[in-house]
Amino acid sequence: MTTYPWLSKAATWCSDRLPLDALRRFAEGKSVPRHKHSFWYYFGGLTLFFFSVQVVSGILLALSYEPSPEHAYESVVSIVNEQMHGWFIRSVHSWSANLMVAMLFIHMFSGFLMKAYRRPRELMWISGTVLLLLVLGFGFTGYLLPWDTTAYFATLIGTEVPKSLPLVGTWGVELLKGGEEIGGRTLARMYSMHVIVLPLITIMVVSFHLLLSQLSGSSIPVGTEVRKPPIRFFPNFLYRDFISWGLGFIALVVLACMLPWGLAEKADPFASAPPGIRPEWYFWPLYQTLKMVPAQIFTLNGEMLVNALVGLLIVFWLAVPFIDRRSARERPSPVFTAIGLGAILYIVITIGLAYAG
């Protein structure tokens, strides 16, 4: 007997038509281990939360945004100054993008250090790495859309990065820009990538990643003592996830209200680049590395070397579950722990240097 008969009727109506009971039994069957590192499990859910915020706020912004060099900037100004709560929606979109990347980095590195990629979760790791690349793609393509000076010149520099790659370099730059200059075609390409191509691929990969996480469950780090019994994913862990979403929401609205996202002057392709042009903070490790590496190393082009190194790193990151054989045998692998910590240290130092410089 329920307090709300209409709710009971609605539930019966739905369960007669959808396999809800089977889904509930499946979710109740999944359990989440409890140990001293369980805290890190919440960051995957937080990344998903900020991604959902991105989708909703992005749809609202797309209703008023005009992707052309003549009107893009004015439409952003109009969203902020004239649309009801437009400034808030834009700020939420920009801040949640940054928070999503931050949560994704924490989720990825905590997974790496806990060796969550080991058998049978190799595909979960690979799909997660693909999601990281997609999210960076969102950041890159979304940066130009306001068509302000910062966005224009940062994109101009960013699109030149692949140029040094042999064979595909020039073609890659052409593909990104749609011509010789950053112009209407570049903006159209960035916009269509940002709102159609990347979201479609991301939703497919996220669904695959979530399905795998439901099937394989959460991994327990090698050598971690589990003293407490696991908790059910549904509803016990999901409630905890929802609490972390509430905290994420509070952090987001505080940032959006107190530090609304700004806008530089309208882009002028004929003007010279203002000093201090930088990409978004999550590209700073690459940006700083390119700054530190000399233009010529022996006979090789420095930029080309960095690009090749980034390519190799991506391949290595994807292949980690197959290279780390010790973790696969449930044995500690200090070499990979050192690699993970070294990568975190490098990212922190380069971000710090880029911020200071």
Place this chain on the structure above:
Amino acid sequence: MQDRTTTRASKYGRIVAAVVSLLITGGDARALEPNGALHFPGVIDRLTLLGVALLLGVGWIYLVNRLRKKADQRERREQGG
């Protein structure tokens, strides 16, 4: 005793003053964009919106936490029984 209370009051006073000044200056600083193209609502309007959003967020956490406690009790009962 009184000294300790005074120190505590002064500590909390400083925190409140810091938060208030952050809210006000943080808001105003951002309102002055390089070309002045953007006009954000005033601090009071933003604080009102923030207050409503915070109420929603805190309410959500309170509600979900109650449900979590009930679910945990049920799970413990089932494991015990």
